[in-house]
Amino acid sequence: MSKFIVSPKKGVPFVSVEAMAALIHEHGVEQTITELTLALEKDFARWEAFEKISRIASHSKDGAIELMPITDGDMYACKYVNGHPINTKRDLQTVAAFGVLSDVDTGYPILLTEMCILTALRTAATSALVAKHCARQDAETLALIGNGAQSEFQALGMKAVVGISKVRLYDVDPAASKKVVENLADSGLDITICNSAEEAVEGADIITTCTADKKNATILRDDMIKKGMYLNAIGGDCPGKTELDANILRRADHVIVEFEPQTRIEGDIQQLEPDFSVTEFHHVVKGNKAIRSTADNVVVFDGVGFASEDFTALVYLRNLIEEKQRYDVLDVITQQKDPKNLFSVVKGARQDSAVEAFDVLANA
């Protein structure tokens, strides 16, 4: 049994968007990302404990729907996530996600949650963690190219965990950059809006590319990359969706990936030969591989997002809501007295209850 003590008979703990927003607002975005970074580091250090598969994607004309299952033998996590860059033109999210955490021993869900916000947090935490290990220790300026839904989380993560103090923004949509400036007005970060990607990367120690178009783009050209730069390239994350000039990858001293089989399919390295040398990040965490031998090294993190990061985030959230005793309980698994008597649930149902306001949620 997992360590969580809520009886599966009592329903499934549930975190709605509103509950997540309030929880993170109170706990603090930087605090949450910092704690997540520590949790991620611990889970990357026990990489072998996880049963790992590439995510299962169903591609359509304008997007993809993906499942990201993983287990450590004690708990099982799965995220449902789409990626539809076209959605912003419809006033919808590019990414709409929810997730489940389950107890392997019983197979019962022990958490259902929104994962739009949680994914932004875990992606920012992963970016910050990899940067902490692979960027220059004295990094202080972040170029943030692509100022969509993830950007504020990315900037705050790099501030809290890596210590950057300046942010240079660029987006093809100026309103997106303006939104970041407004959202981060009280963050203590020194923020500049730039007119081009070239201008944004001037003097940057860390460059985050976080664009959403489903195409092979060249957000960064090779000539824009200077000695010692660290690239956090997280927008190229599905087949046919890349952000970097292939020459950047070729001349980088190290290309860091999460789970190599998945990144070969989805990452910027899909542009390169299948045996192009990369380093899985868990080796870096475990100290098996020195990445920054000199301050001049160019290092690229070809981040696509891996299921283990969602696992870490779901376990972290499950702990957080238990610690704060703040969650609802969702009536989504039958709980009749005799498990073999499923029929009794239907037979004994009140005929009128489907039209009432259901008591499907009860505060813990």
Add this chain to the structure above:
Amino acid sequence: MSKFIVSPKKGVPFVSVEAMAALIHEHGVEQTITELTLALEKDFARWEAFEKISRIASHSKDGAIELMPITDGDMYACKYVNGHPINTKRDLQTVAAFGVLSDVDTGYPILLTEMCILTALRTAATSALVAKHCARQDAETLALIGNGAQSEFQALGMKAVVGISKVRLYDVDPAASKKVVENLADSGLDITICNSAEEAVEGADIITTCTADKKNATILRDDMIKKGMYLNAIGGDCPGKTELDANILRRADHVIVEFEPQTRIEGDIQQLEPDFSVTEFHHVVKGNKAIRSTADNVVVFDGVGFASEDFTALVYLRNLIEEKQRYDVLDVITQQKDPKNLFSVVKGARQDSAVEAFDVLANA
């Protein structure tokens, strides 16, 4: 866009256990299974429209957690389902399931629902549909071996769709059989509890095996099977879990499966050579293959449950709740005004709202 008109901005329609029980109680189990059978028949007839993969299973000591994704290019469905036979000893369900139906065009969920009850209904409907096509037309007696959570649904499906009027029950747990008798007291079925599987199959036209042990069992021996019998073998559904004497499969005139690649791994035919001849059911629905050339044929349905059946059930349910205007709406996808401004959801959250009773559900 799918035909469902609820705006994704309004949240995700949700069917709780209580709502499902009330809905099915009112609509009627036999009526629901009958309608589901028609929907299944239509979807099996357009088999080629589906992007099909075997379910993705994560096995552990006492069970499995599985994902069953599928799409027809218009909608996408995925069921989360476990199978832990040991759970009944812990007063928990063997199977706890929930599912999602999504719009492929936007990637947004358009239904989240309990699937413990829905799975029992779709499994009964699938069994009834295959039997309608493959059992003798004059079948009137059903032997039901294994009287757990699925049994009442199975019996009512065979009554409503195939026209059986007599049921002979057997289970190693006599209380389970007694429960079926009590639950079906008003069903109009003539029900007998038997002392052995041998006794139960005497005079049966259709034999349903629906046992749960995760092992290679022999619920039916070859000598128990007479001319003209139809076997609905649905309990053997994962690697190392079978119910039939292999000789029954060898001497059957036809062995029907749902999706051959998955059944090779999970079905009773896992006991046989990989090229053992089977017939995918969609061929039968489409009239490509005559199954019952004489009344003496022995036909086996090696049913394991396939994702397309859940797809059908989810679309059926989505239609039903829309028609009856009976569902809740779950706050699980962020809905802020500017899709790129995800940060605003956290920034603007009310600090105290996480401790209140959330308004995560609103009746439609």
